[in-house]
Amino acid sequence: MPQVTIDKNRCKGCEHCVSACPQNVLEMSDDINVKGYFYSYTANPQRCIGCTMCAIMCPDMAIEIKVHGTQYKYFNY
Ligand code: SF4
Numbered sequence: 598m599p600q601v602t603i604d605k606n607r608c609k610g611c612e613h614c615v616s617a618c619p620q621n622v623l624e625m626s627d628d629i630n631v632k633g634y635f636y637s638y639t640a641n642p643q644r645c646i647g648c649t650m651c652a653i654m655c656p657d658m659a660i661e662i663k664v665h666g667t668q669y670k671y672f673n674y
Protein backbone atom coordinates (compact mmCIF):
# COMPACT_ATOMS: atom_id res chain seq x y z
CA MET A 598 0.00 0.00 0.00
CA PRO A 599 1.34 3.52 -0.77
CA GLN A 600 2.51 5.51 2.22
CA VAL A 601 1.95 9.27 2.37
CA THR A 602 3.88 11.26 4.94
CA ILE A 603 3.14 14.92 5.57
CA ASP A 604 5.64 17.07 7.43
CA LYS A 605 3.06 19.10 9.32
CA ASN A 606 5.49 21.83 10.31
CA ARG A 607 6.33 22.59 6.65
CA CYS A 608 2.63 22.91 5.82
CA LYS A 609 1.09 26.35 5.34
CA GLY A 610 -2.49 25.14 5.19
CA CYS A 611 -3.20 26.06 1.57
CA GLU A 612 -5.35 22.92 1.07
CA HIS A 613 -4.04 22.32 -2.49
CA CYS A 614 -3.24 18.71 -1.60
CA VAL A 615 -6.74 18.13 -0.23
CA SER A 616 -8.28 19.44 -3.47
CA ALA A 617 -5.85 17.50 -5.67
CA CYS A 618 -6.40 14.10 -4.11
CA PRO A 619 -8.83 12.01 -6.20
CA GLN A 620 -9.40 9.60 -3.35
CA ASN A 621 -10.28 12.00 -0.50
CA VAL A 622 -7.36 10.73 1.54
CA LEU A 623 -6.39 14.09 2.99
CA GLU A 624 -8.18 16.46 5.35
CA MET A 625 -7.27 19.58 7.27
CA SER A 626 -6.54 19.25 10.95
CA ASP A 627 -8.29 21.23 13.68
CA ASP A 628 -4.88 21.62 15.31
CA ILE A 629 -2.19 24.14 14.32
CA ASN A 630 1.49 23.58 13.59
CA VAL A 631 4.53 25.50 14.84
CA LYS A 632 3.92 28.20 12.22
CA GLY A 633 0.33 28.69 13.39
CA TYR A 634 -1.34 27.06 10.35
CA PHE A 635 -3.96 24.34 10.19
CA TYR A 636 -2.13 21.49 8.49
CA SER A 637 -3.26 18.62 6.29
CA TYR A 638 -3.09 15.01 7.40
CA THR A 639 -3.91 11.56 6.04
CA ALA A 640 -7.43 11.01 7.34
CA ASN A 641 -8.08 7.96 5.11
CA PRO A 642 -4.67 6.43 4.28
CA GLN A 643 -6.20 3.12 3.17
CA ARG A 644 -7.74 4.86 0.16
CA CYS A 645 -4.43 6.10 -1.26
CA ILE A 646 -3.54 4.85 -4.77
CA GLY A 647 -0.07 6.44 -4.82
CA CYS A 648 -0.80 8.81 -7.69
CA THR A 649 1.50 11.49 -6.13
CA MET A 650 -0.82 14.37 -7.12
CA CYS A 651 -0.77 15.75 -3.58
CA ALA A 652 3.04 15.92 -3.53
CA ILE A 653 3.15 17.54 -6.98
CA MET A 654 0.67 20.22 -5.86
CA CYS A 655 2.29 21.05 -2.53
CA PRO A 656 4.18 24.35 -2.84
CA ASP A 657 6.10 23.68 0.37
CA MET A 658 7.48 20.20 -0.38
CA ALA A 659 5.77 18.92 2.74
CA ILE A 660 4.58 15.62 1.27
CA GLU A 661 6.56 12.45 0.69
CA ILE A 662 5.14 9.28 -0.86
CA LYS A 663 6.44 5.75 -0.96
CA VAL A 664 4.94 3.42 -3.58
CA HIS A 665 6.27 -0.14 -3.81
CA GLY A 666 9.56 0.84 -2.23
CA THR A 667 10.09 3.92 -4.42
CA GLN A 668 10.21 7.25 -2.67
CA TYR A 669 8.74 10.36 -4.30
CA LYS A 670 9.55 13.78 -2.99
CA TYR A 671 9.30 16.62 -5.46
CA PHE A 672 11.43 19.72 -5.64
CA ASN A 673 13.66 18.64 -2.80
CA TYR A 674 15.90 21.70 -2.61
S1 SF4 B 1 -0.84 9.93 -3.57
FE1 SF4 B 1 -2.77 10.40 -4.69
S2 SF4 B 1 -4.33 9.17 -3.69
FE2 SF4 B 1 -2.57 9.22 -2.30
S3 SF4 B 1 -2.99 10.94 -0.89
FE3 SF4 B 1 -1.76 11.75 -2.59
S4 SF4 B 1 -3.22 12.53 -4.10
FE4 SF4 B 1 -4.35 11.17 -2.68
Ligand code: SF4
Pocket residue numbers: 603607608609610611612613614615636637654655656657658659660
Ligand atom coordinates in the same frame (compact mmCIF):
# COMPACT_ATOMS: atom_id res chain seq x y z
S1 SF4 C 1 -0.38 21.43 -0.27
FE1 SF4 C 1 1.34 21.33 1.19
S2 SF4 C 1 1.29 23.31 2.24
FE2 SF4 C 1 -0.69 23.07 1.23
S3 SF4 C 1 -2.03 22.12 2.78
FE3 SF4 C 1 -1.12 20.44 1.60
S4 SF4 C 1 0.74 19.84 2.75
FE4 SF4 C 1 0.10 21.87 3.46
